[in-house]
Amino acid sequence: xxxxxxxxxxxxxxxxxxxxxxxxxxxxxxxxxxxxxxxxxxxxxxxxxxxxxxxxxxxxxxxxxxxxxxxxxxxxxxxxxxxxxxxxxxxxxxxxxxxxxxxxxxxxxxxxxxxxxxxxxxxxxxxxxxxxxxxxxxxxxxxxxxxxxxxxxxxxxxxxxxxxxxxxxxxxxxxxxxxxxxxxxxxxxxxxxxxxxxxxxxxxxxxxxxxxxxxxxxxxxxxxxxxxxxxxxxxxxxxxxxxxxxxxxxxxxxxxxxx
Amino acid sequence: xxxxxxxxxxxxxxxxxxxxxxxxxxxxxxxxxxxxxxxxxxxxxxxxxxxxxxxxxxxxxxxxxxxxxxxxxxxxxxxxxxxxxxxxxxxxxxxxxxxxxxxxxxxxxxxxxxxxxxxxxxxxxxxxxxxxxxxxxxxxxxxxxxxxxxxxxxxxxxxxxxxxxxxxxxxxxxxxxxxxxxxxxxxxxxxxxxxxxxxxxxxxxxxxxxxxxxxxxxxxxxxxxxxxxxxxxxxxxxxxxxxxxxxxxxxxxxxxxxx
Numbered sequence: 370x371x372x373x374x375x376x377x378x379x380x381x382x383x384x385x386x387x388x389x390x391x392x393x394x395x396x397x398x399x400x401x402x403x404x405x406x407x408x409x410x411x412x413x414x415x416x417x418x419x420x421x422x423x424x425x426x427x428x429x430x431x432x433x434x435x436x437x438x439x440x441x442x443x444x445x446x447x448x449x450x451x452x453x454x455x456x457x458x459x460x461x462x463x464x465x466x467x468x469x470x471x472x473x474x475x476x477x478x479x480x481x482x483x484x485x486x487x488x489x490x491x492x493x494x495x496x497x498x499x500x501x502x503x504x505x506x507x508x509x510x511x512x513x514x515x516x517x518x519x520x521x522x523x524x525x526x527x528x529x530x531x532x533x534x535x536x537x538x539x540x541x542x543x544x545x546x547x548x549x550x551x552x553x554x555x556x557x558x559x560x561x562x563x564x565x566x567x568x569x570x571x572x573x574x575x576x577x578x579x580x581x582x583x584x585x586x587x588x589x590x591x592x593x594x595x596x597x598x599x600x601x602x603x604x605x606x607x608x609x610x611x612x613x614x615x616x617x618x619x620x621x622x623x624x625x626x627x628x
Numbered sequence: 629x630x631x632x633x634x635x636x637x638x639x640x641x642x643x644x645x646x647x648x649x650x651x652x653x654x655x656x657x658x659x660x661x662x663x664x665x666x667x668x669x670x671x672x673x674x675x676x677x678x679x680x681x682x683x684x685x686x687x688x689x690x691x692x693x694x695x696x697x698x699x700x701x702x703x704x705x706x707x708x709x710x711x712x713x714x715x716x717x718x719x720x721x722x723x724x725x726x727x728x729x730x731x732x733x734x735x736x737x738x739x740x741x742x743x744x745x746x747x748x749x750x751x752x753x754x755x756x757x758x759x760x761x762x763x764x765x766x767x768x769x770x771x772x773x774x775x776x777x778x779x780x781x782x783x784x785x786x787x788x789x790x791x792x793x794x795x796x797x798x799x800x801x802x803x804x805x806x807x808x809x810x811x812x813x814x815x816x817x818x819x820x821x822x823x824x825x826x827x828x829x830x831x832x833x834x835x836x837x838x839x840x841x842x843x844x845x846x847x848x849x850x851x852x853x854x855x856x857x858x859x860x861x862x863x864x865x866x867x868x869x870x871x872x873x874x875x876x877x878x879x880x881x882x883x884x885x886x887x
Contacts, residue, residue, distance in 0.1 A: 382671070384645040384850050412641070473885040480885065488801035497835065537837070540799050541886035542747035543808065544879050545818045545838030547845070559804045576756070578796070579804030580849060586806070587846030590839060590865050591643050606849050620803050626732040626739065627800035627886055 387414050388591040389600040397434035402521035404428075405600050414602065418528040421603040422518070423588035426536040426551060427495065427505060428599040429514050435506040436499060437463050451479070460496060463504050467492035472628060483507060486619045487551060488628065489538045507536065511552025512614045519554040531555030531608060534615075535585040541627065548589035550581035550615055557611030558582070558618050579618055580608065646673050647850040648859040656693035661780035663687075664859050673861065677787040680862040681777070682847035685795040685810060686754070686764060687858040688773050694765040695758060696722050710738070719755060722763050726751035731887060742766060745878045746810060747887065748797045766795065770811025771873045778813040790814030790867055793874075794844040800886065807848035809840035809874055816870030817841070817877050838877055839867065 389408035395401070401424070409416060416422075430436070444458035448465055452458035454477030461479070468481035472488055481492040485507060493507040508514045515532040523529055534552035539545075550558055558581030588601035622628055648667035654660070660683070668675060675681075689695070703717035707724055711717035713736030720738070727740035731747055740751040744766060752766040767773045774791040782788055793811035798804075809817055817840030847860035881887055 382647050382649060382850075384846075386643040386645075386846075388641050390641060475885055476883075478885065537835070542879050542884060543838065543841070544877050545836045545841070547838050547841050549802065576796070577804045578848065579802065579806050582802070582804070582806050583845035583849050586842035587643075587645075587849065589837065589842050590846065591641075618803050620801050624735075625801060626734055626737065 384587075384606055385602075385604040386587055386591045387412070387602040387604065388596075388598040389414070389602070390596075390598055392428070392597050392599055394597075395428040395431040395599075397431065397436070399432045400521075401428065401432050401518050402525065405518075405522065406525065408600055409602075416522065416526050416528065416530060416602065417604060418530065419608075420530045421533060421556065421584055421606060421608060422522065422530060423533045423535055423584060423592070423601045423603060424515075424518065425592060425599040426493075426507060426511070426534055427499075429508050429511065429534050429552075430505050431499075433508055433514065435508060437494075437504045437506060439463070439502040439504055457496075459502075460494070460504055463506075464491045464494045467494055467506060482628070485511070485551075486616065487536075487538075489536070493536060493551075507551065508534070512554065512616065513552075515552040515554035515615075529555065531613070533581055533584055533588075535588065537589070548582075548585040550579075550585045550618060552615045553581050553613040553617075556581065556613045557609035558613050558615065560609045580606075581613070581615075582618060584608075643846075643865055644861075644863040645846055645850045646671070646861040646863065647857040648673070648861070649855075649857055651687070651856050651858055653856075654687040654690040654858075656690065656695070658691045659780075660687065660691050660777050661784065664777070664781065665784065667859055668861075675781065675785050675787060675789060675861065676863060678789060678867075680790045680792060680815065680843055680865060680867060681781065682792045682794055682843060682851070682860045682862060683774075683777065684851060684858040685752075685766060685770065685793055686758075688767050688770065688793050688811075689764050690758075692767055692773065694767060696753075696763045696765060698722070698761040698763055716755075718761075719753070719763055722765075723750045723753045726753055726765060741887075744770070744810075745875065746797070748795070752795060752810075766810065767793070771813065771875065772811075774811040774813035774874075788814065790872070792840055792843055792847075794847065796848070807841075807844040809838075809844045809877060811874045812840050812872035812876075815840065815872045816868035817872050817874065819868045839865075840872070840874075841877060843867075 439459040442459040444462040448462035470482040473480040519532040535548045537546040560578045560580045562576035592598045698718040701718040703721040707721035729741040732739040770793045778791040794807045796805040819837045819839045821835035851857045
């Protein structure tokens with residue numbers, strides 16, 4: 370069994386999710402570790418060993434300057450054609466540039482595979498919670514962003530913790546969107562119950578839990594969308610050990626029946 | 629704005645997830661309210677107003693006798709043919725009987741739409757954590773199951789709470805499975821940020837969060853799969869009010885690009 374996919378730990382009796390509040394607007398070049406530490410101080414909470422710090426993609430992208438000025442974008446004929454669904458053609462152009470494959474393009478919706486391998490609406494390009502004629506792209510390498518934040522927090526605090534960077538994705542067959550993990554550092558994102566006996570001693574065959582996605586979803590309940598709460602501490606979860614990577618959460622295209 | 633899709637509440641600073649431990653094996657006819665109350669007592673936790681009680685589908689199905697004896701199942705030629713992928717043909721037969729539509733049937737995997745409208749692997753039929761030659765079906769009406777448990781707990785405790793019944797579903801494009809809500813009572817399962825201004829005063833257009841699914845995923849981190857912890861209390865989440873139904877989480881087939 371590899372380090373990245375260890376056996377599941379015994380679940381805890383209790384889990385706590387603590388939102389760090391009143392985080393200021395993040396600007397390109399900002400130090401997210403510094404901002405998280407200041408927010409924890411303001412919230413009155415100390416980081417503890419084995420916490421998971423969950424961070425929304427939007428502030429990571431902003432800190433890394435992943436913003437595009439739409440006024441400088443020249444839409445292609447394809448973008449102009451699709452914009453007839455009532456979209457900004459410059460925004461559609463940015464979506465197409467972030468895509469390596471269009472999975473569906475219909476009824477005003479674009480489901481695309483991004484350069485990073487995510488399959489999601491609009492290739493992860495977002496125009497909410499950014500100012501003016503701007504669009505926000507996904508981080509270039511959310512795992513590297515998570516690893517940098519983890520290393521810097523560990524260095525300053527002298528403790529080990531895990532970091533998850535999240536975005537909200539839709540999914541086929543079900544209404545609404547949920548938070549998922551796009552970058553992971555310091556934990557294995559999948560918890561493997563396969564091969565373990567169930568309560569009847571029978572070996573379970575299909576229980577590979579995407580626990581990093583479940584942590585991302587849990588954190589969204591606290592961070593919400595509109596309250597300047599982009600950091601959530603998840604405390605008490607005995608996460609599976611490993612360096613971790615959001616790429617482990619991507620289904621191999623050769624196994625995917627829907628791509 | 630309808631009762632079922634109210635505006636989002638202000639997120640809390642802190643959320644707690646408390647697993648109720650040492651729940652005995654559930655048998656057909658068992659009273660889940662009684663079992664939950666006994667487990668809470670044993671765990672040393674009181675229910676509080678506005679708690680969400682999250683319950684795994686497996687014990688609901690067991691209490692409702694939704695178990696099938698595979699030794700009594702005669703597999704059809706279709707089931708026998710597909711069982712060549714190394715499956716039990718009697719189990720495949722049960723999967724086919726629970727299905728109203730096969731979405732994909734390839735490489736030993738069946739993704740099916742169930743009689744209830746869920747799209748999931750093996751039509752939700754499960755052979756883990758049940759004894760012998762048995763398979764476990766989804767509850768006939770998980771909303772009704774949730775509503776009954778909610779009403780009984782509210783009656784005995786004199787407080788209002790919400791109930792979510794969960795199962796673990798896979799999803800296209802991403803590895804692993806996550807918990808989702810298949811039955812809901814006492815809360816709106818979707819939280820609608822659409823039409824609310826973001827931090828820049830711009831109206832958000834696509835932020836309908838499937839919060840009941842996010843609660844289900846959060847609870848799985850505590851309940852795990854192997855520790856007889858089928859009940860988790862989620863405390864501190866200001867859930868959107870409404871009677872609620874798991875059906876609100878099903879994407880309308882006419883809008884679904886992947887069905």
